[in-house]
Amino acid sequence: MSYTGWIILTASLVGLSCSLIGVFLILRKMAMMADAISHTVLLGIVVAFLVTRELSGPHMLIGAVIAGLITALLVQWLYQLEIEQHASIGIVFTTLFALGVILISTSVGNAHLDVQHALMGEITFIPWETITLPLIGNVPEATALLAIVLIIILISIIAFYKEWKLTSFDPALAASLGIPVVLMHYLFMSLVSITTVASFDAVGAIMVVAMLITPAASAYLWTDKLSVMLVLSGIFGVISAVTGYIIAARIDTSISASMAFATGIIFLISFISSPKHGLVSKYTRPSISSLR
Template identity: 70%
Template sequence: MSYTGWILLTASLVGLSCGLVGVLLILRRMAMMADAISHTVLLGIVVAYIVTQQLSGVHMLIGATIAGLVTALLIQWFHQVGVQQEASIGIVFTTLFAIGVILIATKVGNAHLDVKHTLMGEITFIPWEKVHVPFLGEIPEAVVILLFVLLVVLFFVIAFYKEWKLTSFDPIFAASIGIPVTLMHYVFMSLVSLTSVAAFDAVGAIMVIAMLITPAAAAYLWTDKLYMMLILSSLFGVLSAFMGYYGAVWLDTSISGAMAFATGIIFAISFLIAPRYGIIGKRRKIQVAEN
């Protein structure tokens, strides 16, 4: 595959994984949790490096996933003791992210891991960092990791589709019929953490946030059906990857930044023309009702 092909495949895998997880974030009104976890995974990555002195490997996924779960647990604990949800998210994510930044500056500043990297990623380097895969040959490491994460996300979304639907739309009813709502919440937080860290190194925190929230928010404007929302959100994520890449090449600018901007363009178009909840669609409904 060509250099451009690997970059587009990497970004598309990010769009697919984040698109699926993002829908559940939007439905659960936890969009800011994506912002928190996509930043606090930095602490897990840095701690994993300090322990192992290696910048790649499964330990990075484990460390970042643990950091994501710790973030969710702390936010939930603060909320239970009386702190507002938004304030809990702000306190935890800024504190843990700040610790990660301090550790980068003092412990791993010479390890090719810096604040700019964490925000914008290094997707242009993806095609050069390859691993050997049996029967497939040399493949970028990020592609292998992201493909694995996508399969994990797909498995959990499909296998527990009914549970996700009930716990997202009516958690009280879900609990009343015996669905373990709390367990599903932390399984979901694990999926958010896993997806965030898999995309973190390749595309940076800004694009992770954009891909988790904006395509799902755009899909929400088009349909009320969960399965259609999941499909549309994933497609919008992939479309953003292609639009952003070619836009970045044309403008000679940051690829990750352009991809994040592309998600905003798709949302703006959806906000205007979506037949269900778009501005034009709502006006047509009003006109029909008046006539």
């Protein structure tokens, strides 16, 4: 595959993985949690580096996932202390992200860990860091990792579809039916953390947040059916990745930022033209009084 092909494929895997997880974030009214975890994983990555002094390996993933779970635990703890959830998220993610930034500037030294890279990523470097897979050959390491994460997400959604649906729409009913709501919550937070970490190095925090939230929010405007929303969100994520790359290539700018911008364009189109919730349909739909 060509250099450009690997970049587009990697970005599409990010868009697909994040947009599927993002559907449940939207339905659970936890959109800000995506922003929180996408920033606090930086602390887990930095701590993993300080412990091992290596910039690659499974310890980075483990450290970042632990940071994501700690974020979810702290937010839930503050919420149980009767602090509003959005305030709890803001307190936790700003504190932990700031701690990660402080550790980078004071303890990391000459290692290639910087805040700019954390925010914007560097997807153009992805094709150069390869691994050899049986029957496939050389594949970018990030692409292989994202493919594995996507498979895990698909298996989790298919295997626990009923549980995800019930716990997202009516946690009380799910608990009364014997579904372990708390366990499903932290399993979901683990999936969010894994997806965020796998995408983090390639595309940075900004695109991760955009892909987690905006395609799902766009899909929510088009349908009220969960299965359709999942499909639409995945399609919007892939379209955003491809469109964003085309924009970046045309005007010679940041690829990740252009992809995030593309998610906004898709949302704007959906917000205006979706048949049920769009602005056009609201203004053109006959009112009840006019039908009398």
